Amino acid sequence: MNDRHSSIEAETLLESHLGYWLRLVSNQVSATFARALQERQVTVAEWVALNQINDHTAIAPAQLADAMGMTRGAITKVLDKLETKAWIVRVPSVSDQRVQCLSLTRQGRRILPELAALADANDLHFFAALSATEQAALRALLRKVATAHGIRTAPVD
Secondary structure: OHHHHHHHHHHHHHHOOHHHHHHHHHHHHHHHHHHHHHOOOOOHHHHHHHHHHHHOOOEOHHHHHHHHOOOHHHHHHHHHHHHHOOOEEEEEOOOOOOOEEEEEOHHHHHHHHHHHHHHHHHHHHHHOOOOHHHHHHHHHHHHHHHHHOOOOOOOOO
16 A cells, blocks of 8 residues: 555655646657658758758858857768758858858758648647647747746757
8 A cells, every 4th residue: 555655755755847738748758759740851050950951041050059059060961961962052151251150042942831730730639638828828828938947058958
């Protein structure tokens, strides 16, 4: 009886933490999205990089690495894969020829909405249980927590 009671208390205690629920949901949302991307031979890091490059005109690889919380070596590998897929190009900066800037190719701009549709479908699958108002409130609350703690790097794993 004591073992069973202790087990129930531990479960209740665990479930009383917001971090538990965030991690429980986040793991499933992230893993399902990663599998959907993998079916298209794309990694989450490549997806995030494409979005960052699309959102920031003339971003340098070092800036992208910082935005994604990756090392220079790791971002180089991601960029090499995107370049092999012909989704990005590296061009010399107008202001400093030693610096490369990244931009999407026509193919990169074409694939981005297709990949975004996967993200939208994933969100719909997991968050359809919430009303639009609840989704907006959840987004705002999570953004508030991230802002309060200076969390700015895009999640890639």
